[in-house]
Each structure stands twice: as C-alpha cells, then as structure tokens.
Amino acid sequence: MTTMKQLNIAVLVAVTVLIGMLGSSEAQLQMNFYAKSCPNAEKIISDHIQNHIHNGPSLAAPLIRMHFHDCFVRGCDGSVLINSTSGNAERDAPPNLTLRGFGFVERIKALLEKVCPKTVSCADIIALTARDAVVATGGPSWSVPTGRRDGRISNLNEATNNIPPPTSNFSTLQRLFKNQGLNLKDLVLLSGAHTIGVSHCSSMNTRLYNFSTTVKQDPALDSQYAANLKANKCRSLNDNTTILEMDPGSSRTFDLSYYRLVLKRRGLFQSDSALTTNSATLKMINNLVNGPEQKFYEAFAKSMEKMGRVKVKTGSAGVIRTRCSVAGS
Helix, strand or coil, rough: CCCCHHHHHHHHHHHHHHHHHHCCCCCEEEEECCCCCCHHHHHHHHHHHHHHHHCCCCHHHHHHHHHHHHCCCCCCCHHHHHCCCCCCHHHHHHCCCCCHHHHHHHHHHHHHHHCCCCCCCCCHHHHHHHHHHHHHHHCCCCCCEECCEECCCCCHHHHHHHHHCCCCCHHHHHHHHHHHCCHHHHHHHHHHHHCEEEEEEEHHHHHHCCCCCCCCCCCCCCCHHHHHHHHHHCCCCCCCCCECCCCCCCCCCCCCCCHHHHHHCCCCCHHHCCCCCCHHHHHHHEEEEEEEEHHHHHHHHHHHHHHHHCCCCCCCCCECCCCEEECCC
C-alpha cells in the first residue's frame, strides 16, 4: 500500500521535474535578461543606432520589417539572418529579397561578441534594434523583454508560406496572423508600421496593370492615385526597381497618415486595402484616425511586444549563434 510519505515524495519529484522543464525549454522572456551576463548589451545596441541612424534614417523601416518577417517563420529566432550557400534560406524567399539591414545587425553582433562572447542572441538583437531604430527616428517605444535564443533552421518555403505577401486579401491576412497567435487588432496595428519606409513597384504592379483576368486595374485603388503612379512611378508591369513611399509625403514620420490614406483607397498594397473589407478592422482604423496619436502609439507598442513573443526559443531551447549569418556558428 502506498504510504502518504511516498505520495508526497512522488508529488515533489513531479513538481521538481516540471520546474526543471519550465526553467529550460519553457523559460520566459524577461526585462533586462542580460543584466548580469552582459550588463551593457542594450546600451551597446542603442548607442550604435544613435551613432549611425543619421547616415541611414530610412533604416528604421527595414529593421522593423526584418523583426516582423523573422517572427512569422519559426518564431522570433533570428533565422531570417542565416545565409545559405544553396539559396534555400528564409532570406532567399521572395518576401525577403528586398530586406535590408543584415550587415547592420551583424556589425552589432560583432561588437557584442567582443564584450560578451556567446551571450546575446541574434534574435534579441533584431528585436532590440527594431525598437531602438524606430525610437531614434521619432517613433514610439515599446517594451522588449529579452532571453530569446537562436534557431539554426532557415527555409525558403517556410518564409514564402508564412509571411503575408502584399497581394494578400483579408482572409489570407487573418489566417497568417492567427497562425502566429495574433488577432485582428494586431493585424491593424502592425500594418501601421507601413507609415514609414518604402517599397518597390514590383510589390504592387499587378494592381495597376494585371489585377485579374477581367479587370486590369484594381477597382479598390483610388483611380487618381493609380493614374499618378502609372505616369510618374510604375510605368510598366515589368518595373521591379522603382522605389515607392508606402506613406507618401510622410514616409519618415511615424504617424496616423497611413491609416488616412487607407481610408481614401490610397494604401499602396492590396493587403492595405484589404483592411477596409472587414467591418471590424475598418471600425478599428476609423477609431485610430479619429483618436489621439498617443493612443495609436500605446496600442502599437502592445502589439509589437506581443509579436516579439511569438514562438520564442528560451532556456535550453535553441542556441546562441556567434555569427548571425551562419547557422552553425
């Protein structure tokens, strides 16, 4: 017969094992994770950005986009940074061919490796760099708890299948965000990052010249805006290089202008326009536009922190890569 003492021991062992599991692969992100192991880590990152952002003020948008694209494939694990000799990594996928900032992140990693070898993950560097670059250009701040660890698998097809393309309709956006544990509010708020940065004609040309088998031009795109793009920017379906502001006239200012353009049917991408095809997301956009900018900042910050927690590797899961571009480093 099992004694009470044996039962207590069994329960204690089970609890100990569970705590061990939580402390290893299921450990949580925390603020100032590197306070003891690399106390100056976050300052090194922010100082580097402050010292170099004036040379490339447009870099904030690519860095936040990199963070987004990283988190949507295998979670926020730095796998978007990995180079592949066979051309089969995430960065080789169509959504990532126009990503910028790889060298910038690698330089920060090199600085940290000199001070704290094999300590700060590439995944955390992406998350912190995205936040600090937006703040340095006058945008909102948000909390970035750290402790992410890096992955070593980076697959082109996974990136293609999981990163929402600019041609997405509403159901595609909803499905891909839901796959990451993100809801419609997050979809609207994270799309607000389109208030800064640029894209290329290749991302929206089909809206102008080859929208469907029956309609050449997307009827959801403002006709005057479309005519202007055709005349002055994207002069043919084959233009893959011309640069377009995602928020014309305000592409370096983190504000509500993007949402106002979306309501005027002047969002650059089909995915921007898709936000107005659902009553719930349309209502959210109207509420944002009619409210104070600070309210947008606060809501955006919450969604950014939420995205930064997507499927993270912590504790004993994952590794700390010594070179962000090398899977086995």
